[in-house]
Amino acid sequence: MANWHNGIVVENRRITERLTSLKIDAPLGPFIPGQFVRIGLDIDGQVIARPYSLVNAPSEFPLEIYFNIVEGGPLSPRLFNLKAGDNVKVANIPAGFLVIDEVPKTNCLWMMATGTAIGPFLSILKCEQVWQKFERVVLCYSVRTTKELAYADLIADLQKRHAGQLVFIPLITREKVPDSLSMRIPAAIENGQLEQWAGVALAAENSHVMMCGSAAMIRDVISVIELRGMRRHRRRQPGHYTTEKYH
Ligand SMILES: Cc1cc2nc3c(=O)[nH]c(=O)nc-3n(C[C@H](O)[C@H](O)[C@H](O)COP(=O)(O)OP(=O)(O)OC[C@H]3O[C@@H](n4cnc5c(N)ncnc54)[C@H](O)[C@@H]3O)c2cc1C
Structure with missing residues (x-):
């Protein structure tokens, strides 16, 4: 079971009207380049989370994810609209075998x-x-x-x-x-x-x-x-x- 780190959005850099790079300050431990981590938001008292690959190298801070809005999706449109200073949940366990x-x-x-x-x-x-x-x-x-x-x-x-x-x-x-x-x-x-x-x-x-x-x-x-x-x-x-x- 993943526990959640409380992350803070540092930057939301729009690439296009549908694509963005989100930088998040969170105390994630070591990960292997190519891995992903679950990112979530508290929505109506429940954490809704999805996996996102990390773009940053393990030695780089803050964490960075790159994603697009999926119309009607429960999470991505909300993540897309976050601003610097907003809270976001980051699972404590990075995962994945694309390494x-x-x-x-x-x-x-x-x-x-x-x-x-x-x-x-x-x-x-x-x-x-x-x-x-x-x-x-x-x-x-x-x-x-x-x-x-x-x-x-x-x-x-x-x-x-x-x-x-x-x-x-x-x-x-x-x-x-x-x-x-x-x-x-x-x-x-x-x-x-x-x-x-x-x-x-x-x-x-x-x-x-x-x-x-x-x-x-x-x-x-x-x-x-x-x-x-x-x-x-x-x-x-x-x-x-x-x-x-x-x-
Ligand atoms: C291992 C893993 C790593 C991932 N890493 C990234 C990442 O780094 N960047 C990223 O943008 N997404 C990534 N995704 C997809 C991401 O987890 C979400 O599914 C996506 O952001 C949509 O979330 P949602 O909650 O809004 O909608 P969801 O409920 O997750 O999806 C709604 C529907 O849209 C489909 N869908 C999901 N993503 C897309 C997409 N990009 N384009 C079109 N349809 C889609 C789903 O299959 C589903 O049918 C990854 C998925 C996996 C399994």
């Missing part, structure tokens, strides 16, 4: 995110372990429009710091924008454009794929990469992909 320790050693790590699911990958990329473990990291970030491409400055900074090791591929599905692909991730795997951009093969022999976000993206990527002989990774049966589904 580098759970990925077998290979040459190339592919990170595939839709929308707000970029969060856990940013936490991982801010930390040293991933850069020690893999020769190449390919970050594929799929959004609908350019303005939804949050954390572009942070990603540009990571590209500078890890030049030659990090490849960043933005996929903007509803716009045609230079230096991006205008298609969904599964299509870009199927037609070879993701590999062409990355300059590396996406194959069982050299790659592991971490996927995070919508069930549709995860399902469709799995169906393409399983045709290449890639299998779900399990501790007792090492494989080639790992997933975390938000919805």
Whole structure:
């Protein structure tokens, strides 16, 4: 059973009218980059909570989550409207297996995110372990429009710091924008454009794929990469992909 820390909102930084980054001051203990924590609000005398990935590295304070409003959802519209100084509940137990320790050693790590699911990958990329473990990291970030491409400055900074090791591929599905692909991730795997951009093969022999976000993206990527002989990774049966589904 989780106990609740009382958190205080430090900042609510709107990215668009539907996307926001919430910074929260709460005494959460150690967590592993890529993990999530349950965040909640007291609503009519009851704590309503949902899992949110942490965007900050474990060494960074305050905590940060990145999310969108789900129309009609009990929690996200309320979280979206919080202001600096407001109270929020933070569960004391971080959880989740979308972490580098759970990925077998290979040459190339592919990170595939839709929308707000970029969060856990940013936490991982801010930390040293991933850069020690893999020769190449390919970050594929799929959004609908350019303005939804949050954390572009942070990603540009990571590209500078890890030049030659990090490849960043933005996929903007509803716009045609230079230096991006205008298609969904599964299509870009199927037609070879993701590999062409990355300059590396996406194959069982050299790659592991971490996927995070919508069930549709995860399902469709799995169906393409399983045709290449890639299998779900399990501790007792090492494989080639790992997933975390938000919805
Ligand atoms: C392990 C885990 C980590 C998560 N981390 C994040 C995160 O970092 N950022 C984030 O934005 N969300 C994240 N989510 C989703 C989040 O927990 C909530 O479901 C979401 O914010 C909506 O909350 P709600 O209470 O308003 O509606 P809910 O009652 O949770 O959901 C209402 C309906 O909307 C669907 N739904 C949930 N999220 C979305 C979405 N983004 N777009 C469209 N439909 C959706 C649900 O499947 C459900 O059918 C995560 C989910 C899981 C399981």
